[in-house]
Amino acid sequence: MARWEPDARGRMLAAALDLFAEKGYDKTTAGDIAARAGVTERTFFRHFADKREVLFAGPTALDEVVAEAIAKADEAASPLEMVFAAAREGAARIAEQRTREQAARRTRIVQANPALQERELLKMAAMRSASQKALAERGVGDPAASLAAHSGVAVFQSGFDRWVSGETDLSLPECIDEAIVALHDLT
Amino acid sequence: MARWEPDARGRMLAAALDLFAEKGYDKTTAGDIAARAGVTERTFFRHFADKREVLFAGPTALDEVVAEAIAKADEAASPLEMVFAAAREGAARIAEQRTREQAARRTRIVQANPALQERELLKMAAMRSASQKALAERGVGDPAASLAAHSGVAVFQSGFDRWVSGETDLSLPECIDEAIVALHDLT
DNA sequence: CCGTTGATGTCAGTCACTGACATAGGAGGA
DNA sequence: TCCTCCTATGTCAGTGACTGACATCAACGG
Numbered sequence: 001m002a003r004w005e006p007d008a009r010g011r012m013l014a015a016a017l018d019l020f021a022e023k024g025y026d027k028t029t030a031g032d033i034a035a036r037a038g039v040t041e042r043t044f045f046r047h048f049a050d051k052r053e054v055l056f057a058g059p060t061a062l063d064e065v066v067a068e069a070i071a072k073a074d075e076a077a078s079p080l081e082m083v084f085a086a087a088r089e090g091a092a093r094i095a096e097q098r099t100r101e102q103a104a105r106r107t108r109i110v111q112a113n114p115a116l117q118e119r120e121l122l123k124m125a126a127m128r129s130a131s132q133k134a135l136a137e138r139g140v141g142d143p144a145a146s147l148a149a150h151s152g153v154a155v156f157q158s159g160f161d162r163w164v165s166g167e168t169d170l171s172l173p174e175c176i177d178e179a180i181v182a183l184h185d186l187t
Numbered sequence: 188m189a190r191w192e193p194d195a196r197g198r199m200l201a202a203a204l205d206l207f208a209e210k211g212y213d214k215t216t217a218g219d220i221a222a223r224a225g226v227t228e229r230t231f232f233r234h235f236a237d238k239r240e241v242l243f244a245g246p247t248a249l250d251e252v253v254a255e256a257i258a259k260a261d262e263a264a265s266p267l268e269m270v271f272a273a274a275r276e277g278a279a280r281i282a283e284q285r286t287r288e289q290a291a292r293r294t295r296i297v298q299a300n301p302a303l304q305e306r307e308l309l310k311m312a313a314m315r316s317a318s319q320k321a322l323a324e325r326g327v328g329d330p331a332a333s334l335a336a337h338s339g340v341a342v343f344q345s346g347f348d349r350w351v352s353g354e355t356d357l358s359l360p361e362c363i364d365e366a367i368v369a370l371h372d373l374t
Numbered sequence: 375c376c377g378t379t380g381a382t383g384t385c386a387g388t389c390a391c392t393g394a395c396a397t398a399g400g401a402g403g404a
Numbered sequence: 405t406c407c408t409c410c411t412a413t414g415t416c417a418g419t420g421a422c423t424g425a426c427a428t429c430a431a432c433g434g
Contacts, residue, residue: 003430004382029420040383045422080373114309121308122301143345143369150344151373154337158330182330186267186338187374190399191413216389227414232391 004039009047011037016054021105025113052119055110060093062123063130066152070134079140083131083152084180088173090127090156095172104164128153155179191226196234198224203241208292212300239306242297247280249310250317253339257321266327270318270339271367275360277314277343282359291351315340342366 005011015036019028030051034044048054066086073082094103110116131149132142140148159176162168170178192198202223206215217238221231235241253273260269281290297303318336319329327335346363349355357365 003428008381030422031420041421042384042423043382046381049422051421078373117312118305118309121312122305125304125308143349143366144373146345146348147341147366147370147373150337150341154334154341157337158333161333162330179330179334183334184374186265186331186334187371190397195412217391218389228390229392229415230413233413236391238390 008037008039008043012039012044012047013054013057020055020109025109025116052116055106055116056119056123058097060097062090062093063126065090065093066127067130067134070131070138073138079135079144079148080151082135082138083148084155086131087152087156087159087176087180091159091172091176100163100166100172104166107164124153124157127156151183155183158182195224195226195230199226199231199234200241200244207242207296212296212303239303242293242303243306243310245284247284249277249280250313252277252280253314254317254321257318257325260325266322266331266335267338269322269325270335271342273318273321274339274343274346274363274367278346278359278363287350287353287359291353294351311340311344314343338370342370345369
């Protein structure tokens with residue numbers, strides 16, 4: 001028999017989501033989460049760098065996904081086409097992992113808390129930075145790479161927002177495509 | 188005679204910059220800053236919402252500047268032209284307030300610290316949100332407004348980065364214009 | 375059977391931040 | 405002139421996020 005129940009991390013993840021829904025993020029302490037998961041606070045911080053990170057601990061690192069997508073993009077593709085493909089790829093991964101309702105619930109928690117928004121923005125910036133680097137390896141220099149990466153994040157966010165808004169029945173990738181078209185129309 | 192030395196806020200601002208340069212942001216406590224400014228830690232937190240905020244406490248709220256610029260943009264301007272004008276306006280304000288060397292020093296501190304990057308990203312997001320709202324009041328709806336706002340921030344960041352990089356002698360507004368041209372070329 | 379490893383517990387400590395209340399100069403009115 | 409309110413600050417105690425150091429002990433490999 002094991003010394004401890006297995007999957008401490010998974011239990012903490014579940015406990016955190018429950019508690020955030022019950023009492024709100026601010027009123028939930030790291031100790032609360034740990035207690036409900038049957039571990040100590042110290043263990044919580046061994047698994048998650050900080051309290052916010054528990055909301056960003058998906059199995060997928062989006063920045064790796066987009067970097068890979070850009071690396072394997074078509075030879076003849078323009079920088080914008082590359083980042084759009086990356087945005088679609090990232091969207092596909094997200095749609096695989098959660099339903100729109102789950103995504104909406106998580107988004108509501110994040111939007112209600114500036115500290116969490118900051119973390120979300122940092123993740124987006126990481127995605128942008130990864131895109132920029134991947135473009136550089138395909139021979140796209142600045143400022144083109146930087147601007148293209150920004151555009152990729154822009155369509156991703158815009159599409160994602162529309163998807164979770166519930167105003168449409170389109171799938172997430174379809175919302176991304178819609179945003180790409182809208183960006184096209186803008187110029 | 189006054190009960191306290193005047194301009195506590197200014198003294199804290201100066202003390203903070205000094206200490207960050209001397210010991211680094213992480214190794215400087217809020218109490219250190221307060222002590223050097225001749226006040227108590229409690230007073231520090233009365234003037235600044237948190238420790239990071241002391242690095243973002245410029246006299247200018249960039250989001251108001253861009254909102255105003257968009258509000259008074261030319262009637263016939265396209266959404267993109269509006270946000271570009273706003274980016275130029277914001278850049279002009281910044282260039283008024285600090286030299287490139289000052290901006291570079293501050294940028295170095297921020298780039299060295301993820302927590303500070305998060306805060307910077309939040310400020311950029313506020314600028315984007317303000318742009319989006321101002322565009323909405325000019326009749327530009329989503330997703331166009333959202334995407335245009337993203338583009339505005341993109342050229343702002345790209346131009347700003349180039350300006351502080353020291354690789355050019357162009358002024359900040361000129362760097363913004365360069366970024367705008369580069370974005371144009373991208374499509 | 376024994377030494378090592380890895381995930382956890384325990385504990386003490388630092389620091390960011392907050393709420394409640396006290397203090398005293400200065401401004402304005404009676 | 406005196407009284408009163410206002411405001412910026414001080415004081416103090418408390419909470420909660422996070423960290424470092426060290427202990428524990430099942431499991432695993434030899």
